[in-house]
Amino acid sequence: MASPHHSSPPRPIAWHVTRWRDDPFSRGSWSVLRPGGTAAHRLTLGNPIDGRVILAGEAVDRDQATMVHGAHSSGLAAARWAIDSGARSVIVVGAGMAGLAAARHLSDEGRDVVVLEARERLGGRTHSVDLGGVIVDAGAAWVQQFPRNPLGRLAESLGLHLVPTHFDRALAAAADGPVGPATAVRAAFAALAAAIDRDGPPLGDQVRRHLDGLAPEERRLAQFAIEGELLLESGSRLEDVSPHMLDEDGAAPGDPWLPGGYRQLVDHLAAGLDVRRNTVVRRIEWDLDGVSVDWLAADRCICTVPIGALDAITFSPGLPAGHREALSHLGMAAFEKAVLQFDERWWPVSPSGYLRWYDSPPSWTEWLDLTDVVGTPTIAGLVAADAVAEHHDGRSDEDIALAATAALATWAAAVEADPALSR
Ligand SMILES: Cc1cc2nc3c(=O)[nH]c(=O)nc-3n(C[C@H](O)[C@H](O)[C@H](O)COP(=O)(O)OP(=O)(O)OC[C@H]3O[C@@H](n4cnc5c(N)ncnc54)[C@H](O)[C@@H]3O)c2cc1C
Numbered sequence: 001m002a003s004p005h006h007s008s009p010p011r012p013i014a015w016h017v018t019r020w021r022d023d024p025f026s027r028g029s030w031s032v033l034r035p036g037g038t039a040a041h042r043l044t045l046g047n048p049i050d051g052r053v054i055l056a057g058e059a060v061d062r063d064q065a066t067m068v069h070g071a072h073s074s075g076l077a078a079a080r081w082a083i084d085s086g087a088r089s090v091i092v093v094g095a096g097m098a099g100l101a102a103a104r105h106l107s108d109e110g111r112d113v114v115v116l117e118a119r120e121r122l123g124g125r126t127h128s129v130d131l132g133g134v135i136v137d138a139g140a141a142w143v144q145q146f147p148r149n150p151l152g153r154l155a156e157s158l159g160l161h162l163v164p165t166h167f168d169r170a171l172a173a174a175a176d177g178p179v180g181p182a183t184a185v186r187a188a189f190a191a192l193a194a195a196i197d198r199d200g201p202p203l204g205d206q207v208r209r210h211l212d213g214l215a216p217e218e219r220r221l222a223q224f225a226i227e228g229e230l231l232l233e234s235g236s237r238l239e240d241v242s243p244h245m246l247d248e249d250g251a252a253p254g255d256p257w258l259p260g261g262y263r264q265l266v267d268h269l270a271a272g273l274d275v276r277r278n279t280v281v282r283r284i285e286w287d288l289d290g291v292s293v294d295w296l297a298a299d300r301c302i303c304t305v306p307i308g309a310l311d312a313i314t315f316s317p318g319l320p321a322g323h324r325e326a327l328s329h330l331g332m333a334a335f336e337k338a339v340l341q342f343d344e345r346w347w348p349v350s351p352s353g354y355l356r357w358y359d360s361p362p363s364w365t366e367w368l369d370l371t372d373v374v375g376t377p378t379i380a381g382l383v384a385a386d387a388v389a390e391h392h393d394g395r396s397d398e399d400i401a402l403a404a405t406a407a408l409a410t411w412a413a414a415v416e417a418d419p420a421l422s423r
Pocket of ligand 1: 067138280
């Protein structure tokens with residue numbers, strides 16, 4: 001490791017800064033249950049509409065919502081519905097994981113299928129970019145819930161390189177002293193989750209009440225847990241999250257990432273499909289005879305547009321009341337990445353590649369150091385919830401990359417000044 005740069009951190013030689021929140025084709029990173037929201041709303045949203053149209057994507061999957069394999073599973077379920085209901089031709093809107101899974105299955109089952117994709121690229125909220133010859137995922141990176149994730153099995157069968165992340169062996173530091181063992185933070189989260197009444201008062205109020213009842217050291221651990229689990233997983237203020245979100249899965253210790261990028265899975269699923277890129281769908285209309293999607297007609301339509309971007313589409317004769325009610329209980333997480341590349345690695349090395357920084361208010365909270373795997377000093381920083389607006393609004397990509405670098409330098413200086421911090 002090189003000597004620390006306390007006064008002025010090195011300048012990155014390359015960076016990629018995401019703006020999922022401002023992107024018109026996502027308007028955020030993943031779906032979140034807003035106050036009053038439950039898993040039942042996700043199920044309702046996935047109900048077929050008049051036997052013609054179905055919404056699919058991560059937001060409508062009950063058991064794996066918010067994640068890539070949830071999108072994949074909901075796309076497959078929608079394709080099965082189309083086949084079971086007798087469709088010969090299907091229009092799929094969106095070429096993210098849900099749309100590609102649906103189209104792949106329909107095509108394999110001999111149905112006519114066309115995919116309409118707004119962007120010039122495939123993959124949606126999976127997006128592998130090339131940074132100085134290194135492939136990095138600007139959207140989803142981890143193959144979450146790996147032991148029971150069908151995309152994990154697909155990656156294995158394709159022989160893709162998978163690198164586990166031992167989240168519970170993070171190099172963790174806090175601005176105000178040692179964090180304590182990961183097991184203690186996890187126990188604090190478990191205690192918090194057990195104390196929250198899922199159908200009780202707003203989550204923010206319940207969390208505050210829980211914190212008030214704790215001794216100072218317990219409260220500090222619980223705050224780390226809230227920052228690490230709730231704010232990062234929901235990309236939202238606690239006031240804007242349903243307590244039921246506590247029952248939705250996220251990343252688990254050991255879940256791997258793909259050094260060759262998620263695009264390897266995307267390209268595999270998309271091979272041979274009829275995907276029309278740069279095609280922004282504006283209207284989905286149906287009657288007893290079939291569906292029209294702008295100028296194109298078919299028996300059924302599977303719409304996988306993220307819930308944040310659904311407003312831009314006119315549904316005629318209209319989404320049913322149950323769907324509209326479900327949508328009113330869902331929102332989009334604010335969660336962004338800055339991937340930074342340097343001439344040399346100047347930050348402390350985490351044995352798991354995973355770094356955690358607890359400061360108040362939270363900023364660049366979580367980092368994945370790719371250096372040992374990709375061979376070039378490269379690290380990805382993640383920022384969530386209110387910190388996104390604070391760090392992104394009105395700033396250029398370069399300003400954001402430099403601010404992320406400064407946060408990493410603060411963390412590195414804290415760890416190096418007091419190695420006990422990083423226990
Ligand atoms: C920064 C970030 C990190 C993440 N980390 C992880 C992770 O580590 N692991 C994990 O499992 N999940 C992660 N996720 C979530 C995961 O990326 C999503 O759950 C998943 O990719 C969603 O797939 P989807 O098919 O439902 O939607 P999308 O991938 O968003 O696909 C929808 C498609 O519809 C297209 N579209 C939108 N509007 C229109 C229109 N009007 N006309 C035509 N096409 C349109 C879009 O361009 C897009 O291609 C992350 C997401 C982000 C943003």
